[in-house]
Amino acid sequence: MTDDTVDADSDLGFDPAVSDRDVPTAARAARASKAPSSSRGGGLRSKVSRKVSSVLVLIGALAAVGGGYSLLAPSSSADQTALSAADVETGRQLYESSCITCHGSNLQGVQGRGPSLIGVGSAATYFQVSTGRMPAAGQGATNNRKPAKFNEQQTQQIAAYVGSVGGGPQVPTGDLRGNPQNISDGGELFRLNCASCHNFAGKGAPLSAGKVAPSLNNATDLQLYTAMLSGPENMPVFSDNQITPDQKKAIIDYIQNLKASKDPGGAGLDRIGPVSEGLLIWTAGLGVLMVAILWIGRKS
Amino acid sequence: MTTLNEAPTVKGARRFDKPRTPQGKAGKFFEERLGLAGGLRKQLNKVFPDHWSFMMGEIALYSFIILILTGTFLTFFFDASMAEVRYDGSYVPLQGVEMSRAYASTLHISFDVRGGLILRQIHHWAALLFMAAMTIHMFRVFFTGAFRKPRELNWLIGLGLITLGLVEGFAGYSLPDDLLSGTGLRIAEAIMQSIPVIGTWVAFLAFGGKFPGTEIIGRLYIVHVLLVPGILAGLIGAHMALLIKQKHTEFPGPGKSEHTVSGERMYPTYAAKAGGFFFIVFAVCAALGGLAQINPIWLYGPYNTAQVSAGSQPDFYIGFLDGSTRLFPSWEIRLWHHTIPALFWPTIVLPGILFTLAGAYPFLEAKLTKDRAKHHLLQRPRDVPVRTGLGAMAITFYGVLLLSGGNDLIAKAFDISLNAMTWAGRIGMLLAPPLAYVIAYKACIGLQRHDREVLEHGIETGIIKRLPNGEFIEIHQPLGAVDDHGHGLLEYAGTPVPKKMNKLGNPQTARVKGFFRPVREKAEIEAELAALEQAEAERAASQRELTD
Numbered sequence: 001m002t003d004d005t006v007d008a009d010s011d012l013g014f015d016p017a018v019s020d021r022d023v024p025t026a027a028r029a030a031r032a033s034k035a036p037s038s039s040r041g042g043g044l045r046s047k048v049s050r051k052v053s054s055v056l057v058l059i060g061a062l063a064a065v066g067g068g069y070s071l072l073a074p075s076s077s078a079d080q081t082a083l084s085a086a087d088v089e090t091g092r093q094l095y096e097s098s099c100i101t102c103h104g105s106n107l108q109g110v111q112g113r114g115p116s117l118i119g120v121g122s123a124a125t126y127f128q129v130s131t132g133r134m135p136a137a138g139q140g141a142t143n144n145r146k147p148a149k150f151n152e153q154q155t156q157q158i159a160a161y162v163g164s165v166g167g168g169p170q171v172p173t174g175d176l177r178g179n180p181q182n183i184s185d186g187g188e189l190f191r192l193n194c195a196s197c198h199n200f201a202g203k204g205a206p207l208s209a210g211k212v213a214p215s216l217n218n219a220t221d222l223q224l225y226t227a228m229l230s231g232p233e234n235m236p237v238f239s240d241n242q243i244t245p246d247q248k249k250a251i252i253d254y255i256q257n258l259k260a261s262k263d264p265g266g267a268g269l270d271r272i273g274p275v276s277e278g279l280l281i282w283t284a285g286l287g288v289l290m291v292a293i294l295w296i297g298r299k300s
Numbered sequence: 301m302t303t304l305n306e307a308p309t310v311k312g313a314r315r316f317d318k319p320r321t322p323q324g325k326a327g328k329f330f331e332e333r334l335g336l337a338g339g340l341r342k343q344l345n346k347v348f349p350d351h352w353s354f355m356m357g358e359i360a361l362y363s364f365i366i367l368i369l370t371g372t373f374l375t376f377f378f379d380a381s382m383a384e385v386r387y388d389g390s391y392v393p394l395q396g397v398e399m400s401r402a403y404a405s406t407l408h409i410s411f412d413v414r415g416g417l418i419l420r421q422i423h424h425w426a427a428l429l430f431m432a433a434m435t436i437h438m439f440r441v442f443f444t445g446a447f448r449k450p451r452e453l454n455w456l457i458g459l460g461l462i463t464l465g466l467v468e469g470f471a472g473y474s475l476p477d478d479l480l481s482g483t484g485l486r487i488a489e490a491i492m493q494s495i496p497v498i499g500t501w502v503a504f505l506a507f508g509g510k511f512p513g514t515e516i517i518g519r520l521y522i523v524h525v526l527l528v529p530g531i532l533a534g535l536i537g538a539h540m541a542l543l544i545k546q547k548h549t550e551f552p553g554p555g556k557s558e559h560t561v562s563g564e565r566m567y568p569t570y571a572a573k574a575g576g577f578f579f580i581v582f583a584v585c586a587a588l589g590g591l592a593q594i595n596p597i598w599l600y601g602p603y604n605t606a607q608v609s610a611g612s613q614p615d616f617y618i619g620f621l622d623g624s625t626r627l628f629p630s631w632e633i634r635l636w637h638h639t640i641p642a643l644f645w646p647t648i649v650l651p652g653i654l655f656t657l658a659g660a661y662p663f664l665e666a667k668l669t670k671d672r673a674k675h676h677l678l679q680r681p682r683d684v685p686v687r688t689g690l691g692a693m694a695i696t697f698y699g700v701l702l703l704s705g706g707n708d709l710i711a712k713a714f715d716i717s718l719n720a721m722t723w724a725g726r727i728g729m730l731l732a733p734p735l736a737y738v739i740a741y742k743a744c745i746g747l748q749r750h751d752r753e754v755l756e757h758g759i760e761t762g763i764i765k766r767l768p769n770g771e772f773i774e775i776h777q778p779l780g781a782v783d784d785h786g787h788g789l790l791e792y793a794g795t796p797v798p799k800k801m802n803k804l805g806n807p808q809t810a811r812v813k814g815f816f817r818p819v820r821e822k823a824e825i826e827a828e829l830a831a832l833e834q835a836e837a838e839r840a841a842s843q844r845e846l847t848d
Binding site: 141183184187188191192195196197198199200201203204205206207208209210212213254257258261263264265266267268269271272273274275277278280281282284285286288289292293294296297298 | 350351352353355356359392393394395396397410411417418421424425428429432433436479480573576577580581584585588590591592593594595596599600601604606607608609610611612613614615616619705706708709711712716717718719720
């Protein structure tokens with residue numbers, strides 16, 4: 001155990017190229033030479049304190065240990081015992097003050113209030129809590145994104161606690177952007193797997209009976225990744241067997257670039273396609289011309 | 301030395317036979333060869349009405365011209381081929397992606413051809429404007445009864461123009477072979493296949509085999525740039541020729557009759573007006589093309605049969621068919637070993653009924669009202685409440701379908717369940733049109749009654765008078781001669797009735813409005829009026845002197 005940690009420590013550190021994000025990056029040999037564009041800022045993660053960093057490093061170390069294995073087969077029950085006992089304990093306390101009412105004292109769930117969390121994994125917990133969906137405001141067809149109740153550190157701690165009970169997909173660490181060369185692959189994968197619900201520009205769309213595929217506008221890299229890993233609400237799970245971690249990163253790279261990209265043709269009209277264009281031609285187009293017609297008519 | 305001002309002195313020869321100015325010589329050259337002067341003079345003297353509502357069709361005409369100009373530019377760079385290429389243009393997120401040459405060349409136009417993107421956008425905005433303008437032009441013709449005998453054929457030509465506009469627009473929308481238009485083509489194929497008995501073969505014929513095949517873009521290209529625009533141009537020509545032959549309609553009013561035309565002549569007033577208006581239309585299209593992004597195909601990605609995006613919508617003019625498809629229940633009917641898919645009813649039968657009804661309307665109305673006379677004077681919508689109600693009904697029905705075509709976006713924007721939107725559309729489609737009929741009908745009757753009331757009692761002056769017995773009455777200004785009871789004698793004539801004292805040429809002086817500042821100030825007008833009055837008084841005095 002100790003050996004693993006030491007090995008990881010010597011292998012992990014801060015990548016100077018991405019230090020503006022203030023996030024420790026698993027400097028894998030392949031990635032260390034690459035300098036990602038500094039424009040890719042992660043809003044939430046920029047506030048992560050150094051203290052959390054050490055937790056992440058620790059989790060990263062674990063990921064590195066099982067890395068080769070997990071690339072080949074999804075590890076749904078990785079050894080969680082190596083997490084800092086103090087963090088798991090803090091997570092348990094947060095859980096017991098905010099989550100226990102609906103999910104039960106042993107995460108077994110409460111009939112009519114909330115499902116069992118045994119085996120959902122830290123990734124699902126991280127997604128739900130960091131997007132503010134949990135704690136839920138109420139039970140409805142869908143849980144909309146709202147301001148998060150917990151900060152990044154607390155979210156990670158709750159996730160660690162939930163993950164420590166029954167295992168499940170874990171919160172990934174390190175750089176979640178793929179090789180920029182792969183952005184077009186990410187686009188193909190996005191159109192194939194994501195656009196059918198989230199729209200071609202990640203604007204989201206309604207599903208049946210009040211359920212919603214949300215907009216990806218505010219999603220961070222980590223939220224996108226954990227969503228794919230855990231399949232929240234109506235979203236399918238995209239396990240590492242279906243979409244490999246590298247492919248997930250390429251998708252994230254495509255989405256975040258798409259969101260940051262400007263519209264070369266002028267106002268983007270919310271990027272929802274012909275409906276907003278139709279609205280504009282009847283108002284700004286024909287509307288302006290009707291005013292012109294009335295003006296000419298008055299002058300006759 | 302003779303001048304032009306001198307009377308012709310050569311015996312027997314008219315002065316015009318020997319033009320001396322360069323224009324005159326050129327005119328003689330063409331006249332001797334073409335002999336158009338007589339006809340041209342007649343055309344240049346054609347009288348166009350002044351009313352604003354007659355300019356809506358012009359928007360459609362001008363957008364058609366803009367479409368031809370910008371479309372020609374686009375053909376220089378577009379490659380209507382479905383051959384696969386690997387993209388290596390300047391749009392990074394698609395570099396290395398396999399796509400058709402059609403899509404790659406559209407990306408090339410958008411990112412690598414100078415001025416390509418703005419011209420593509422102007423072209424697309426002008427296409428939307430073309431359809432929207434034809435629609436409101438049709439409303440004008442319908443609600444004022446301009447389609448009545450002898451103009452039924454022009455109504456039918458107009459309907460043909462709108463139908464072909466739909467085809468032309470859909471073909472153009474499909475050409476870039478992006479994910480959105482490919483989805484549209486897939487639906488078009490499904491619609492073809494839904495035709496009972498022959499559907500499969502129709503689809504095979506159109507696509508040259510199985511979807512998507514390698515033919516359809518090339519075929520649609522010829523349809524889009526040659527076949528349909530050619531027919532459109534021909535029909536527009538016929539539309540205008542009939543208009544000139546039959547002359548414009550006009551609203552009834554003082555000095556208007558079934559046997560006269562009034563307004564401005566084609567040359568010079570109307571030519572200047574229309575020429576200026578063309579540039580306004582062009583300006584609006586150019587502003588939209590430069591400021592508002594339309595059909596960002598690079599966001600959609602290349603077409604791939606395995607992919608589809610949420611919120612894949614057609615352009616607005618096809619939207620009513622998308623809406624009808626979303627609303628129609630999924631009834632699949634099996635008859636004599638043939639399946640009639642649910643898609644058949646909302647996408648083929650429904651538009652078939654709609655367009656047949658629209659085409660038959662002038663004849664139906666003539667039959668039902670037994671009105672076989674020729675009409676050159678228009679009717680105000682309020683004076684034909686049944687027709688206005690039917691029109692409101694049709695527009696409401698179309699509007700519900702159109703809104704339902706975007707019901708997913710409405711559901712998302714307002715946090716409504718999509719299923720609730722579908723049911724709202726289904727119920728709305730049946731209930732809203734009759735409601736619109738009743739409201740429009742009542743509104744027409746109300747407006748008519750108000751007109752009659754003003755004709756009978758005069759305009760409300762806003763002056764309240766107290767009689768010696770303490771009663772308060774409002775003074776009304778009669779519009780004409782009155783009978784013994786003070787009731788106006790003017791007949792209701794279906795013409796606008798003034799409702800305000802200002803419209804009567806009330807002695808109150810008002811300034812003449814201009815665009816930025818008054819054309820004439822109040823003081824100036826008052827001085828003029830005073831001078832007029834004085835002149836009148838002097839004239840009366842001198843008359844009196846003469847008679848005395």
